[in-house]
Amino acid sequence: MGVFRWGICSAGKISQDFCYAVHNLENHRIQAIAARSREDAQNLGSKVGAETIYEGYAPLANDPNVDIVYIGSINTAHFPLCKLFLEAKKHVLCEKPLGVNAKEVGQMIDLAKKSGVFFMEAIWSRFFPAYEKIRSLVSSGELGEVKCITGDFCIAASHVERLMNKSLAGGALIDIGIYLVQLVTMVFGPDPILVQGVGGLTETGVDETCSITLQYPGNKVASLLTSLTIHGNNEASIIGTKGRINLRDTFHAPSVIELVRGYPAPGLLEREVIEFPVPTTSHPTNFINSGGLGYQAEAIRIAVEEGKTEHPLVSWSESLAIHRIMDKLRHDVGYFHQDEETDKETS
Structure with missing residues (x-):
């Protein structure tokens, strides 16, 4: 295929980080950037050598020099x-959450099947070397039988307007809680045989806090x-x-894991810290360890080159399953998106 040519849809913070990570990769090029504001697209394009700048998104869909489009826009x-x-039969990598509910995700997958193109939800965590190591340790039996997963992803971000705005599909679960859910579904x-969320809503109607329980056969719980x-x-x-694996701060984009062995004798615990340095980027990033976005980009280039339409590490069926779990959790705390409110009233 030669150089993999990316079209970037939106010039917000995550799109910036994606461009900075990809800019350093061999066999990748930021070909075109489209945003609602031409000035925003131009500012980002000048930093990463984009050949083409668009105001609005339709021209990007029709650009014959773009192989794949990365979507980093707001959730809705x-x-x-x-x-x-x-x-337009472009390959697509779309930021998580893929849709605001499972209904949207299912419709997107059906369209991707019809178009015969590569399509994936950008759950970038799956492509970090640390996550590859986790999968290897679990599958090899190094931890014995995995029985429990614990985790938290809590950020004091009530000042961020889009996260508090129901019309923009804000809320903790869909924006950051999804990282916890994907870790569980990976392992x-x-x-799950039971999905239960306990929490409450903000004054603006989005989920503020949610305690999540996922149960699996064999008395396995998260x-x-x-x-x-x-x-x-x-x-x-x-x-x-x-044994256990501890994912320290930034579990969703880790540069280090701690492997603990030695059960059942606490005094004989053996601890091994394994480091996975994250690549640097061409410019300072907005989010921690964003250099790891390059792992995802390279994995997709290889998959497309091999003629795949989905990636086994983030399959269509798993994205749909994750969003069904997310729907149940949000509904448990009283959060329904606009079209779901209509469905609820007419059912």
Whole structure:
């Protein structure tokens, strides 16, 4: 295929970080950037050598020099933008959450199947070397039988307007809680036998805090917490009968893991810290460890080159399963998106 040419849809903070990470990669190019403001697109494009700048998104869908489009827009724009680019038969990488609910995600997947293009939700965590190591340790039996996963992702961000705005699909679960859920589905699988959320809503109607319980066969459980009003440890642990993995601060984009062995004798615990340095970027990033976005980009380039339409680490079926879990959790705390409110009233 040669150089993999990216079209960037939106010039916000996460799109900036994605561009900075990809800019350093061999066989990748930021070909075009589109944003609602031409000035914003131009500012970002000048930093990463984009050849083409667009005001608005339709021209990007029609650009023959773009191989794949990365969508980094606000949550509520994901569905219409995915539709635009998939119908134009562009490969698409869309930021999480893929849709505001499972209904939207299912419709996107159907369209991707019809168009025959690569399509993936950007759960970038899955492509970090640390996550690859986690999968290896779990599958090899190093931890024994994994029985429990704990974690929290809590950020004091009630001042961020879009996170508090229901019309923009704000809320803790869909924006950051999804990282906890994807960790559990990666280890335990996409089909829990029980999904339970306990929490409450902000005055603006979005979920503020949610305590999450996911139960799986064999007495396997996950106990998780997400919130937009407190700052937590943002750590996770994967606990088995022979050992555990501790993911320190920034569990969703880790540069280090701690492997603990030695059960059942506490005095004989063996601790091993394994480091995975995250690549640097061409410019300072907005979010921690954003250099790791390059892992995802390279994995997708290889998948597209191999003719795949989905990636096994973030399959269509798993994205749909994750969003069904997310829907249940949000509904448990009283949060329904606008079209879900209508469905609820007419059912």
